[in-house]
Amino acid sequence: MIATDISIWIAAFFTIAxxxxxxxxxIIFKFAEYTFIGVAAGHALVMGxxxxxxxxxxxxxxxxxxxxxxxxxxxxxxxxYHPTYYWLYRYGIAFLVGQGIGLSMRGMVHTDxxxxxxxxxxxxxxxxxxxxxxxxxxxxxxxxxxxxFIFTVKQVHIGTMSWLPKIGRYGMLLAFGxxxxxxxxxxxSQYQGRMLFLLRDWLGIVAP
Amino acid sequence: xxLEKVGxxxxxxxxxIVVVLMAIPLIKPLGILPxxxxxxxxxxxxxxxxxxxxxxxxxxxFGSGGYPTLGPASIAILxxxxxxxxxxxxxxxxxxxxxxxxxxxxxxxxxxxxxxxYGEDYVFLGYIAGVxxxxxxxxxxxxxxxxxDYTGKxxxxxxxxxxxKNADDIDVVAYLTTAGExxxxxxxxxxxxxxxxxxxxxxxxxxxxxxxxxxxxxxxxMLDGIRGAAEYEKLIGEPGDAMKTTDILNLTQLWVLILVIxxxxxxxxxxxxxxx
Amino acid sequence: MYKREIPLLIxxxxxxxxxxxxxxxxxxxxxAFTVLKNxxxxxxxxxxxxxxxxxxxxxxxxFRKAPNPVDRVFSIWLxxxxxxxxxxxxxxxxxxxxxxxxxxxxxxxxxxxxxxSLCFYMTAGAYKVLRAKTLDSTLLLITAFLVIxxxxxxxxxxxxxxxxxxxxxxxxxxxxxYRGIRIGVGIGSIVLGIRTLLGMETGYLGRR
Amino acid sequence: MVWLIPEGRLTPFxxxxxxxxxxxxxxxxxxxxxxxxxxxxGLDKIEEAVGRAVEMGKPIFDIIGMGSFTSVYAPQTVAGLxxxxxxxxxxxxxxxxxxxPQAAVDVMPVAVEIVRQSYAEAGKLDELDVDEQxxxxxxxxxxxxxxxxxxxxxxxxAANVMIGxxxxxxxxxxxxxxxxxxYQVAGTARLYxxxxxxxxxxxxLIGEEIFAADAYLTKDPVKIGSLFSQDVYKLIxxxxxxxxxxxxxxxxxxxxxxxxK
Numbered sequence: 001m002i003a004t005d006i007s008i009w010i011a012a013f014f015t016i017a018x019x020x021x022x023x024x025x026x027i028i029f030k031f032a033e034y035t036f037i038g039v040a041a042g043h044a045l046v047m048g049x050x051x052x053x054x055x056x057x058x059x060x061x062x063x064x065x066x067x068x069x070x071x072x073x074x075x076x077x078x079x080x081y082h083p084t085y086y087w088l089y090r091y092g093i094a095f096l097v098g099q100g101i102g103l104s105m106r107g108m109v110h111t112d113x114x115x116x117x118x119x120x121x122x123x124x125x126x127x128x129x130x131x132x133x134x135x136x137x138x139x140x141x142x143x144x145x146x147x148x149f150i151f152t153v154k155q156v157h158i159g160t161m162s163w164l165p166k167i168g169r170y171g172m173l174l175a176f177g178x179x180x181x182x183x184x185x186x187x188x189s190q191y192q193g194r195m196l197f198l199l200r201d202w203l204g205i206v207a208p
Numbered sequence: 209x210x211l212e213k214v215g216x217x218x219x220x221x222x223x224x225i226v227v228v229l230m231a232i233p234l235i236k237p238l239g240i241l242p243x244x245x246x247x248x249x250x251x252x253x254x255x256x257x258x259x260x261x262x263x264x265x266x267x268x269x270f271g272s273g274g275y276p277t278l279g280p281a282s283i284a285i286l287x288x289x290x291x292x293x294x295x296x297x298x299x300x301x302x303x304x305x306x307x308x309x310x311x312x313x314x315x316x317x318x319x320x321x322x323x324x325x326y327g328e329d330y331v332f333l334g335y336i337a338g339v340x341x342x343x344x345x346x347x348x349x350x351x352x353x354x355x356x357d358y359t360g361k362x363x364x365x366x367x368x369x370x371x372x373k374n375a376d377d378i379d380v381v382a383y384l385t386t387a388g389e390x391x392x393x394x395x396x397x398x399x400x401x402x403x404x405x406x407x408x409x410x411x412x413x414x415x416x417x418x419x420x421x422x423x424x425x426x427x428x429x430m431l432d433g434i435r436g437a438a439e440y441e442k443l444i445g446e447p448g449d450a451m452k453t454t455d456i457l458n459l460t461q462l463w464v465l466i467l468v469i470x471x472x473x474x475x476x477x478x479x480x481x482x483x484x
Numbered sequence: 485m486y487k488r489e490i491p492l493l494i495x496x497x498x499x500x501x502x503x504x505x506x507x508x509x510x511x512x513x514x515x516a517f518t519v520l521k522n523x524x525x526x527x528x529x530x531x532x533x534x535x536x537x538x539x540x541x542x543x544x545x546x547f548r549k550a551p552n553p554v555d556r557v558f559s560i561w562l563x564x565x566x567x568x569x570x571x572x573x574x575x576x577x578x579x580x581x582x583x584x585x586x587x588x589x590x591x592x593x594x595x596x597x598x599x600x601s602l603c604f605y606m607t608a609g610a611y612k613v614l615r616a617k618t619l620d621s622t623l624l625l626i627t628a629f630l631v632i633x634x635x636x637x638x639x640x641x642x643x644x645x646x647x648x649x650x651x652x653x654x655x656x657x658x659x660x661x662y663r664g665i666r667i668g669v670g671i672g673s674i675v676l677g678i679r680t681l682l683g684m685e686t687g688y689l690g691r692r
Numbered sequence: 693m694v695w696l697i698p699e700g701r702l703t704p705f706x707x708x709x710x711x712x713x714x715x716x717x718x719x720x721x722x723x724x725x726x727x728x729x730x731x732x733x734g735l736d737k738i739e740e741a742v743g744r745a746v747e748m749g750k751p752i753f754d755i756i757g758m759g760s761f762t763s764v765y766a767p768q769t770v771a772g773l774x775x776x777x778x779x780x781x782x783x784x785x786x787x788x789x790x791x792x793p794q795a796a797v798d799v800m801p802v803a804v805e806i807v808r809q810s811y812a813e814a815g816k817l818d819e820l821d822v823d824e825q826x827x828x829x830x831x832x833x834x835x836x837x838x839x840x841x842x843x844x845x846x847x848x849x850a851a852n853v854m855i856g857x858x859x860x861x862x863x864x865x866x867x868x869x870x871x872x873x874x875y876q877v878a879g880t881a882r883l884y885x886x887x888x889x890x891x892x893x894x895x896x897l898i899g900e901e902i903f904a905a906d907a908y909l910t911k912d913p914v915k916i917g918s919l920f921s922q923d924v925y926k927l928i929x930x931x932x933x934x935x936x937x938x939x940x941x942x943x944x945x946x947x948x949x950x951x952x953k
């Protein structure tokens with residue numbers, strides 16, 4: 001049974017409009033894109049205001065006066081657009097960039113470096129023959145793809161050694177093929193979700 | 209040698225066939241059940257082995273872009289949690305998470321289906337800005353990081369939050385996201401910093417670059433896009449939109465394979481002609 | 485002094501506190517970091533408004549100066565939507581039904597469909613461009629083909645081997661190659677992080 | 693607990709300290725010109741692309757993506773600008789027509805300056821028409837993508853170089869330029885977009901190769917020094933893995949144990 005809710009009709013219009021650029025770039029799509037940008041920026045603003053209220057103001061109201069500092073630094077961010085006092089914006093950005101790097105760097109050395117080496121440095125022999133073969137292939141691909149990214153040590157790329165980065169490159173291309181296959185599935189499954197919306201929620205052809 | 213004409217189908221026809229192939233299985237479902245992969249099983253087991261009253265921190269780390277695939281996955285995971293009488297603390301590290309939450313809860317219906325009450329069995333903290341800063345803050349000291357829930361009501365008025373103060377009171381961290389920064393962020397904060405059992409789900413295009421975390425045990429479970437979502441729906445025995453969407457993959461992906469074959473036949477036929 | 489050196493010092497200190505709290509989680513470092521994390525949320529919330537301000541600057545100018553009238557109408561439409569979304573969100577809160585109505589009718593369909601329609605591009609790409617031209621593209625094509633095949637439940641129903649091939653490609657080739665890539669990316673991010681915390685990489689301060 | 697360091701964080705802590713020290717030493721010696729970056733094959737392919745544009749008398753595109761200097765992907769935009777400098781120098785010398793559409797308001801003036809400098813050094817400044825060759829298309833993703841696709845379909849370029857940060861629009865670029873028959877050299881460090889470039893481009897620079905190209909072209913000592921330190925860590929990772937695997941297979945788990953301290 002076809003939808004009667006105006007919200008569903010508007011959503012259907014925008015779903016079709018957002019698909020139209022694929023067939024031919026047109027003004028309806030341009031309208032959809034400008035609408036998307038406006039609403040998205042408005043939503044970010046709303047989330048910003050609510051977060052400041054929920055996580056800043058509630059502390060201040062609770063008597064924690066020290067939370068006035070993030071308020072001041074937060075307001076200073078907007079001096080970015082000021083012709084002469086633009087540099088005041090740097091205090092907030094510096095704090096966010098520093099904290100962001102600190103939070104990821106501290107864990108990254110553990111999960112992206114140490115643990116990955118520990119996994120590769122494990123035994124090459126597994127219970128089954130296939131398991132052993134797989135472990136050896138994983139080991140070779142990890143080592144060779146690493147050699148591919150060595151740029152200042154020339155010996156790795158000369159003579160017989162140069163086979164290592166070559167194998168590494170082939171391994172990565174095979175892996176990118178798998179990633180490409182999964183990306184095809186990602187984009188299709190996203191649009192198929194929209195097709196489900198159009199045929200079920202909008203036109204009512206498909207049973208709920 | 210008219211074989212190269214095989215590669216000359218007009219562009220609009222190729223795309224229109226895609227639309228048609230998407231509609232057919234929706235009207236007449238093929239109903240082929242997906243095979244369960246190990247990573248989805250691990251995600252499921254991480255939650256299934258919890259006892260009633262255990263706490264799950266669930267992060268809605270996606271927005272409209274991920275909704276068609278990760279929406280159904282969230283519904284399946286939350287249904288699983290409520291069916292086991294777990295306490296669920298929901299938060300959002302992606303801006304749109306705050307407005308995705310009601311869409312998910314309309315489908316899960318915790319009150320009607322599972323008798324779960326807001327404030328006693330589940331709570332929604334809303335969107336918290338700062339990505340990894342938000343994760344580290346909530347895990348470090350939840351009441352200080354998020355003193356109020358998404359409606360602005362103080363956390364202390366919610367009974368369940370009395371004994372959920374920080375990471376030590378959380379048993380499993382489960383998240384779904386479309387952003388690499390969020391997927392990696394939970395590995396660095398929930399697993400590396402606070403040693404939590406962490407399960408991550410994302411779009412399948414992200415799986416290759418995040419699989420090393422699952423392989424080395426940083427992530428206990430992993431949901432690989434719509435495939436993972438459909439498998440999870442099958443595991444909890446409640447077929448939903450993920451299974452319907454996966455059903456369509458059968459025709460559209462085969463059409464892509466046919467096109468790759470036709471394209472290459474035409475390519476080699478044309479090259480054969482040039483050579484001779 | 486306070487234009488560059490103090491912001492760089494803030495970057496270094498806020499990064500260091502995060503690293504210290506990870507390796508020396510004493511009560512002192514934890515309590516200090518808790519306050520800084522909560523500040524970080526507030527400052528990040530303030531930064532959410534940048535998008536809206538940028539749009540007002542760019543599209544405000546385009547509305548005044550753009551030669552073709554369509555651009556001007558779309559520019560003003562974008563800003564009007566931004567303001568409406570922000571007003572409804574801030575005054576009635578993002579948890580209100582009216583705000584949810586705006587999201588369900590406009591933002592959700594556009595955000596969900598805009599990127600999903602790339603599946604049509606990928607179809608055209610697979611047909612017109614995915615060729616076994618060079619060794620590189622042939623390798624990539626092999627795994628892409630097998631993964632797409634393995635991703636469809638129908639193929640697994642016909643012969644379980646398609647599914648186990650697809651899983652083998654992911655469990656061995658993807659795991660091996662991407663472990664090397666992940667180590668490389670990890671190392672790159674850590675070194676870039678060290679340079680940024682020490683003030684050798686200052687792009688984020690903005691150029692003036 | 694070892695001096696307050698929790699279980700399993702001693703090795704990461706020592707590793708991080710060593711990384712700070714080795715990185716600083718490498719940058720110090722980098723400034724003394726002790727290291728050099730090898731010329732990655734990608735740069736030869738770019739030279740081939742410019743040669744093809746000259747032969748066919750058709751333009752060559754150079755797209756550096758829509759990233760800005762304040763985004764977390766700024767290093768990739770900087771790498772794209774270095775390659776733009778290289779491509780514009782080759783175009784000025786060999787007389788190929790360069791088209792470099794722009795998307796980021798803060799990056800555009802820097803790009804124009806780089807191209808103008810290359811043409812000035814080759815004494816061909818009069819041949820450069822900045823408005824036509826470096827147009828500002830748009831800051832919004834799909835308007836930027838459809839703008840470039842329109843130009844590509846109209847101009848039918850002989851070649852296309854895409855180095856920098858790219859998002860979902862990478863698929864649209866790669867597919868359109870391939871369909872128009874352009875010889876493509878593409879590279880990005882955003883992992884999710886690499887499969888498209890690898891599938892469609894004639895040559896792909898994988899991930900950090902774009903930073904190696906940047907360091908090679910600019911000869912920047914800090915970049916070369918830090919690239920050397922990264923190579924040291926990769927070699928350490930390889931050595932530990934190889935020795936560890938051999939010992940573990942023989943039943944001696946010392947490396948794995950130390951790494952999990």
